[in-house]
Amino acid sequence: MFTLLQIELHKIYSRPRTYIAFAAITAIVLIFQFAFKYDGQSYMDLMLQNIQDNFEIDKSKAINGYFMCYIILNTLLIQVPILVALVAADTISGEANMGTLRLMLTKPVSRTQLLLVKFLASFIFTVCLLIWMAIVALFLSLLIFGQEDMLVFRVKGEESFILQITKDDIMWRYFAAFGYAAIALTVIVALGLLLSVFAENSIGPIVATVCIVLFFTIVSNMNIPVIDRNVKPYLFTSYLVGWKGFFYIGLDSSDQPIKGSIENWPAIKKSIYILLGHIGFFLSMAIISFRKKDILS
Amino acid sequence: MIKISFRVLLIILICHCNAFGQVNNALLKNVQAKLDKVTDYEAEGKMKTNVAFLKLPIAKVKLYFKNPNKFKLKSENGMSFVPKGSMSINLNNIFSNNKFTVIEAGDDKIANTNVKVLKLLPDDDTGDLVLTTVYIDPVNALILKSRTTTKENGTYELQMTYGNYLKYGLPDKIIFSFNTKDYKLPKGITFDFDDGSTQKSAAKTNVPKKGEIEIVISKYQINKGISNDVFK
Numbered sequence: 001m002f003t004l005l006q007i008e009l010h011k012i013y014s015r016p017r018t019y020i021a022f023a024a025i026t027a028i029v030l031i032f033q034f035a036f037k038y039d040g041q042s043y044m045d046l047m048l049q050n051i052q053d054n055f056e057i058d059k060s061k062a063i064n065g066y067f068m069c070y071i072i073l074n075t076l077l078i079q080v081p082i083l084v085a086l087v088a089a090d091t092i093s094g095e096a097n098m099g100t101l102r103l104m105l106t107k108p109v110s111r112t113q114l115l116l117v118k119f120l121a122s123f124i125f126t127v128c129l130l131i132w133m134a135i136v137a138l139f140l141s142l143l144i145f146g147q148e149d150m151l152v153f154r155v156k157g158e159e160s161f162i163l164q165i166t167k168d169d170i171m172w173r174y175f176a177a178f179g180y181a182a183i184a185l186t187v188i189v190a191l192g193l194l195l196s197v198f199a200e201n202s203i204g205p206i207v208a209t210v211c212i213v214l215f216f217t218i219v220s221n222m223n224i225p226v227i228d229r230n231v232k233p234y235l236f237t238s239y240l241v242g243w244k245g246f247f248y249i250g251l252d253s254s255d256q257p258i259k260g261s262i263e264n265w266p267a268i269k270k271s272i273y274i275l276l277g278h279i280g281f282f283l284s285m286a287i288i289s290f291r292k293k294d295i296l297s
Numbered sequence: 298m299i300k301i302s303f304r305v306l307l308i309i310l311i312c313h314c315n316a317f318g319q320v321n322n323a324l325l326k327n328v329q330a331k332l333d334k335v336t337d338y339e340a341e342g343k344m345k346t347n348v349a350f351l352k353l354p355i356a357k358v359k360l361y362f363k364n365p366n367k368f369k370l371k372s373e374n375g376m377s378f379v380p381k382g383s384m385s386i387n388l389n390n391i392f393s394n395n396k397f398t399v400i401e402a403g404d405d406k407i408a409n410t411n412v413k414v415l416k417l418l419p420d421d422d423t424g425d426l427v428l429t430t431v432y433i434d435p436v437n438a439l440i441l442k443s444r445t446t447t448k449e450n451g452t453y454e455l456q457m458t459y460g461n462y463l464k465y466g467l468p469d470k471i472i473f474s475f476n477t478k479d480y481k482l483p484k485g486i487t488f489d490f491d492d493g494s495t496q497k498s499a500a501k502t503n504v505p506k507k508g509e510i511e512i513v514i515s516k517y518q519i520n521k522g523i524s525n526d527v528f529k
Contacts, residue, residue: 267492
């Protein structure tokens with residue numbers, strides 16, 4: 001099993017397209033850092049609006065490494081699932097396209113084992129992508145913009161407000177958020193793998209995965225009460241942004257943030273279970289379909 | 298006859314106002330004399346912000362003052378949201394412009410302390426200041442409360458509690474209230490995680506909102522000299 005995993009990882013990392021994801025993330029992050037370094041004040045002006053009429057705020061402190069990483073992760077919400085789909089949706093269909101799938105299955109390895117190994121290899125790729133993202137979006141931002149307290153701009157129902165998290169209470173939240181993101185992106189891995197089982201070439205499952213993610217993400221971000229109540233809870237994309245829950249700091253009775261707290265841990269836990277459920281469902285469906293599949297290529 | 302009566306009435310009224318003005322100016326002079334003992338100070342404190350749309354932790358702050366009316370409120374660690382009207386925390390600010398008319402507005406009570414209420418009307422009506430009302434404890438010559446109404450920046454209110462630095466007229470606790478504007482971000486701009494938690498009822502947008510900061514001062518360093526660079 002471990003040898004199989006090594007082979008699969010070798011396959012993933014020997015393909016130039018794998019590095020597109022790393023290059024794309026680096027480029028997006030760098031362009032954001034450049035933009036905020038030179039004109040971050042405009043963004044702050046937009047977010048702070050008329051608060052500046054009543055308060056003096058050091059905006060240069062507000063744009064710091066932690067805040068930058070939050071903004072970048074917010075923006076990469078759409079791109080990263082696409083990048084993950086590029087690899088995950090290619091795992092089985094890519095082999096079928098090259099005509100190596102049948103050859104692989106002549107080896108003394110069960111179909112379930114093969115699929116699980118491919119899933120695991122894609123998961124490791126996703127984790128590597130997240131680690132790279134943490135390096136460039138978090139650590140590089142901290143190097144460029146420095147450490148300070150972080151402002152989180154939030155809209156909850158009809159209310160808009162700003163949360164301030166002290167700088168000594170942020171890093172663990174990022175570790176937790178990246179951990180959550182790993183689970184969320186694994187759903188995309190499982191979905192890509194499932195669609196990959198049904199195709200004979202890579203384009204179809206990659207495009208299908210991307211389209212599903214994009215469509216569901218758009219619906220998840222619509223603010224229409226009927227969709228909020230009846231559709232959003234059933235879309236896995238509604239839970240992809242659950243990492244933000246770690247930055248919604250708990251408040252005491254006088255609305256002061258409580259250091260080290262999370263406002264709604266049960267909601268995050270529920271989201272994790274839902275995402276794990278999706279992973280289980282997509283992976284099981286992929287295994288069942290793959291075991292029944294007539295391998296002709 | 299009517300003309301004469303009106304003139305007499307006017308003269309009586311003016312004399313009456315002046316008489317009150319002199320008495321109350323004396324009271325204010327007592328307060329000012331107390332405050333004048335302090336040429337500068339540096340104070341350490343903790344600031345708690347109570348504004349509906351700001352969820353900020355309690356901040357460690359430093360307050361700097363230098364005669365006649367230099368004042369600075371700085372956060373010691375981390376980011377801070379300092380209210381723009383915080384200059385009025387400096388009580389000397391009230392006396393920085395001596396050109397005002399004092400009107401006595403009766404007596405009142407603040408936390409079981411009898412106070413004299415004085416209204417200070419600036420002689421210059423082109424400035425931002427419209428009216429300052431001060432509530433003075435005549436026994437200790439201390440301002441316990443002040444309310445400043447401005448043309449452009451709404452109304453500020455200060456409530457002071459005195460303790461260890463009473464003889465200098467410096468408060469241990471200050472509650473500074475001010476008007477705030479509504480804060481509303483467009484929906485969807487922040488890509489929020491809907492955690493399904495209950496939402497508070499929407500605030501009415503046309504009702505003036507109040508913000509409040511509370512500063513508890515733990516330590517003053519009085520008349521030790523402060524560099525002007527602090528106020529830049």
